[in-house]
């Protein structure tokens with residue numbers, strides 16, 4: 001079954017379809033089997049056929065880990081039950097007294113886990129503006145062990161220059177991890193730019209149909225992979241074989257889905273930017289985005305074409321305008337999450353970022369009237385009409 005070392009030279013979508021998806025050795029089934037088993041018969045004490053217990057490893061999970069690491073350009077993939085379980089396992093590599101620096105407007109759940117769980121266990125955190133490498137450099141302390149970056153950030157779509165951050169981390173011998181959930185492996189590959197570890201909530205664009213939860217950590221470093229596999233086994237937040245299969249099936253269409261959603265988002269962002277009722281439209285593909293040039297340089301499809309992602313944020317001016325707008329939409333559904341085939345709308349202030357202190361949110365620009373759109377793969381014109389109708393109210 002193993003495809004390690006093979007298929008490296010194939011294109012992104014060919015790997016998406018074939019790596020980890022080899023036909024079943026026993027029956028030839030083209031679609032890989034789902035190994036729904038908790039345990040495995042051993043031939044004698046200590047003699048297994050490669051698997052002994054599904055928390056430790058499972059053939060369907062192994063296929064998914066091969067698939068996801070290949071798409072990200074990494075050697076090792078370690079999957080988890082959710083994105084939060086993946087980030088938690090990553091932070092659990094560190095000890096009491098260690099210090100972690102994180103992008104200031106990351107997903108609110110990362111903030112909650114850091115401040116309300118890991119901090120109680122003695123790990124220190126600081127939240128920094130990772131657009132500004134110099135200010136990150138000045139926040140580094142003697143005990144800083146990890147810089148964890150989201151780019152673009154959630155929901156303000158602030159970018160971090162990954163190459164520059166990687167060289168800062170190398171200089172200070174600090175590990176560098178990137179939450180690549182927003183861009184997906186199709187739109188950005190931080191390992192190629194010097195990151196040590198990439199994290200995804202596979203719940204989002206990788207699974208892409210709003211039907212499962214999952215997470216993954218990917219690295220090229222064998223020692224790190226060993227430690228993360230140990231964490232996966234020791235703490236046990238592993239994905240079910242069924243959920244692994246769903247993600248494995250879904251990444252086959254990742255390039256098609258992500259490209260379509262991103263093309264539509266680009267068109268809608270330009271259109272939204274012309275609407276007088278909206279105060280501030282944020283999208284990395286808009287020329288007035290302060291980091292447009294970095295987006296062009298850093299966010300690219302596997303063939304090197306710039307891509308700006310499926311997320312748009314804008315300020316609609318007031319809470320009452322927000323509520324009227326959301327109530328009038330028919331296709332955009334009000335829901336947490338992102339990256340699915342269906343378009344979603346949310347109010348980050350009270351939904352995805354509810355865990356952040358109010359004054360921090362307001363200082364960053366996460367106001368009650370800020371709206372975040374996740375663009376799906378519906379017809380662009382239908383989505384535009386839906387937004388237009390709601391805006392006219």
Ligand SMILES: Cc1ncc(COP(=O)(O)O)c(C=O)c1O
Nearest residue numbers: 082083084107154181201203214
């Ligand atoms: C950027 C980002 N990272 C991590 C997570 C956490 O992932 P999960 O919900 O799969 O635990 C989310 C969830 O919304 C997210 O948006």
